[in-house]
Amino acid sequence: MDIVHPTIHWGYLLPVILPVCGAVLVLMWDAFLAKGERSVIVIITLVTLAAALGVTLGARALPGLAASFGGMYLFDGFTQFLYVVILFASIFAVLIAAAQRELDETPAGEYYGLILFATSGMMLMAATRNLLMIFVGLEVFSLSLYVLAGYLRSRPEGNEASLKYFLLGSFASGFLLYGMALIYGATGSVDLIEIATRLHENPASRGAAFLMGLGFMVVGLGFKVAAAPFYMWTPDVYEGAPTAVTAFMSVGPKAAAFAAFFRVFLSAGDAGGSLDTVLWVMAVLTMSLANLVAIWQTCVKRMLAYSSIAHAGYLMVALVASRSSVELATSGFLYYMLVYVFMNMGAFCVLILISNMREDGGTKLDNLAGLASFRPGLAAAMAVFMVSLSGLPPTGGFVAKFHVFSAALNGGYVWLTVIAVLNSVVAVYYYLRLVVVMYMREPEGGAMSSAPHPGWSYAVAALVLAVASTLQLGIFPSSVLDFAHRSTVFFN
Amino acid sequence: MAPLEHYLILSAVLFSLGVVGVVVRRNAIVVILCIELMMNGANLAFVAYGRYLDSMAGQMIVFFVMAVAAAEAAIGLAIVVLIYRNRESTDLDEINLLKL
Numbered sequence: 001m002d003i004v005h006p007t008i009h010w011g012y013l014l015p016v017i018l019p020v021c022g023a024v025l026v027l028m029w030d031a032f033l034a035k036g037e038r039s040v041i042v043i044i045t046l047v048t049l050a051a052a053l054g055v056t057l058g059a060r061a062l063p064g065l066a067a068s069f070g071g072m073y074l075f076d077g078f079t080q081f082l083y084v085v086i087l088f089a090s091i092f093a094v095l096i097a098a099a100q101r102e103l104d105e106t107p108a109g110e111y112y113g114l115i116l117f118a119t120s121g122m123m124l125m126a127a128t129r130n131l132l133m134i135f136v137g138l139e140v141f142s143l144s145l146y147v148l149a150g151y152l153r154s155r156p157e158g159n160e161a162s163l164k165y166f167l168l169g170s171f172a173s174g175f176l177l178y179g180m181a182l183i184y185g186a187t188g189s190v191d192l193i194e195i196a197t198r199l200h201e202n203p204a205s206r207g208a209a210f211l212m213g214l215g216f217m218v219v220g221l222g223f224k225v226a227a228a229p230f231y232m233w234t235p236d237v238y239e240g241a242p243t244a245v246t247a248f249m250s251v252g253p254k255a256a257a258f259a260a261f262f263r264v265f266l267s268a269g270d271a272g273g274s275l276d277t278v279l280w281v282m283a284v285l286t287m288s289l290a291n292l293v294a295i296w297q298t299c300v301k302r303m304l305a306y307s308s309i310a311h312a313g314y315l316m317v318a319l320v321a322s323r324s325s326v327e328l329a330t331s332g333f334l335y336y337m338l339v340y341v342f343m344n345m346g347a348f349c350v351l352i353l354i355s356n357m358r359e360d361g362g363t364k365l366d367n368l369a370g371l372a373s374f375r376p377g378l379a380a381a382m383a384v385f386m387v388s389l390s391g392l393p394p395t396g397g398f399v400a401k402f403h404v405f406s407a408a409l410n411g412g413y414v415w416l417t418v419i420a421v422l423n424s425v426v427a428v429y430y431y432l433r434l435v436v437v438m439y440m441r442e443p444e445g446g447a448m449s450s451a452p453h454p455g456w457s458y459a460v461a462a463l464v465l466a467v468a469s470t471l472q473l474g475i476f477p478s479s480v481l482d483f484a485h486r487s488t489v490f491f492n
Numbered sequence: 493m494a495p496l497e498h499y500l501i502l503s504a505v506l507f508s509l510g511v512v513g514v515v516v517r518r519n520a521i522v523v524i525l526c527i528e529l530m531m532n533g534a535n536l537a538f539v540a541y542g543r544y545l546d547s548m549a550g551q552m553i554v555f556f557v558m559a560v561a562a563a564e565a566a567i568g569l570a571i572v573v574l575i576y577r578n579r580e581s582t583d584l585d586e587i588n589l590l591k592l
Contacts, residue, residue: 132549132553132556135556135557135560136556136560139560139563139564143563143564143567146567146568146571147567150571150574153574154578156578156579159571159574159575159578160575160587160588162571162574163520163571163572163575163587164587166567166568166571167514167520167523167524167527167568167584170524170527170564170568171514171527171530173531173564174507174510174511174527174530174531174534175530177530177531177534177557178507178530178533178534178537180534181503181534181535181537181538181541181550182537184538184541184549184550184553185500185537185540185541185544185545188545188547189547189549190549190553
């Protein structure tokens with residue numbers, strides 16, 4: 001038997017290798033540090049992530065050179081853009097965790113190590129055309145996040161969030177895996193390009209087994225991106241997990257799972273049958289249910305959880321539209337994902353600073369009352385994020401929504417666009433209510449701790465980066481939009 | 493050698509038993525076992541297809557899935573132990589601090 005040596009382009013692998021090495025280094029270093037000493041660890045993590053980001057931005061995805069290990073690892077334009085998204089999400093997760101008071105007493109090495117491992121898993125899931133690698137990447141980041149969700153070990157809510165996330169997450173992985181087995185059986189391959197060719201050449205492979213497999217995969221990925229009707233776990237897990245982890249969970253896994261969703265959906269092509277209709281219904285349900293429930297929330301953290309489900313719905317609109325207008329929909333999705341990192345992470349960062357100020361660590365809507373009168377900067381930043389999340393100009397959220405919706409309109413999905421726009425209008429209510437509470441209400445009393453957290457400078461850095469990027473992506477979107485347009489090359 | 497269908501039916505039965513178990517049973521440890529059953533149903537399908545198609549991919553994938561399932565079991569049991577320490581129960585119906 002001949003052994004074929006796979007082609008490997010180590011330079012393209014570097015963005016994944018760096019976080020893994022960083023994670024090992026952080027875990028080792030932590031053993032030699034005094035308890036509570038964490039600034040070295042934070043800096044190592046940040047340097048690793050920044051280096052990976054630099055390598056990613058400096059790399060040029062060349063056609064023909066993209067695939068390593070026979071397509072197991074794929075560095076195309078799509079991958080490159082998603083790497084930027086995932087790495088920014090991790091950088092924010094590190095910065096805001098360093099400023100969260102609740103995490104002070106916890107071991108530092110494990111937290112940052114797990115964040116780095118999760119990052120590498122998300123990157124691998126986004127950068128492959130092989131079903132097995134999709135599964136392995138998904139499990140690498142899921143296993144890290146199950147632990148991170150229950151990181152505050154003594155808090156019963158954290159334990160509960162961790163258990164719920166674990167049980168439903170691995171339940172979904174079971175579905176995903178069985179779907180992959182059926183697709184493998186029907187087409188005889190786990191490589192998405194080969195699957196696409198065999199579906200094209202051999203109509204017999206488009207039978208019931210393939211469609212069932214695809215259906216199971218939609219269930220599995222639907223759980224991971226928190227799309228209706230598989231989003232039940234999301235609000236509970238997001239509320240119970242430490243806020244910094246919630247912020248990370250609401251962005252990173254979405255980027256990775258949607259990447260796999262796009263690749264599988266596009267390579268299934270016409271053989272997908274009624275998958276279009278299924279995804280259409282899922283998109284509508286996700287947006288509408290999440291927005292309607294979000295209106296009634298009084299806890300800001302839980303409201304942001306429902307808001308993140310609603311945004312998964314808007315991203316599903318892009319997924320549906322990618323059937324008929326691939327380029328517009330994909331670039332819209334990528335741009336949306338990038339904007340979402342900055343506005344969502346920013347909002348969670350403000351939330352962390354507010355709960356730091358209070359003795360009880362509360363994140364209720366009332367806790368934000370009159371914030372503008374005693375923390376004007378914080379209130380202004382939160383207002384920017386809320387305006388962007390609701391999709392109003394002059395912020396990145398507006399440009400992103402505009403591109404996704406016009407892609408859907410271009411693809412002929414008129415009703416889907418109408419429903420999506422109506423949903424955005426509903427969403428304006430609960431986002432701007434928060435702004436009204438901050439600016440119009442009198443501050444309520446209650447025990448305030450005035451001493452600033454030692455990690456406040458990290459939070460300030462995160463806030464400045466988030467506000468600047470949200471505004472920049474809204475006012476001068478053209479260069480990043482060009483990048484997104486160039487990144488719509490799949491499998492090349 | 494038994495035909496492919498027999499293996500596939502067994503794998504479908506294993507998978508369905510796992511799904512039903514996750515939905516019906518209320519003990520966290522039993523639910524984790526049922527998830528393992530689902531994974532192994534998929535594993536059997538992979539191996540059977542690999543043999544039938546004469547392709548190595550299916551048989552190789554199973555090793556990866558086993559490794560992942562082992563890691564998952566380790567983390568899952570650790571979480572259950574943590575819950576048991578904090579509240580002396582592994583009954584999923586009693587784990588309801590966060591409203592669903």
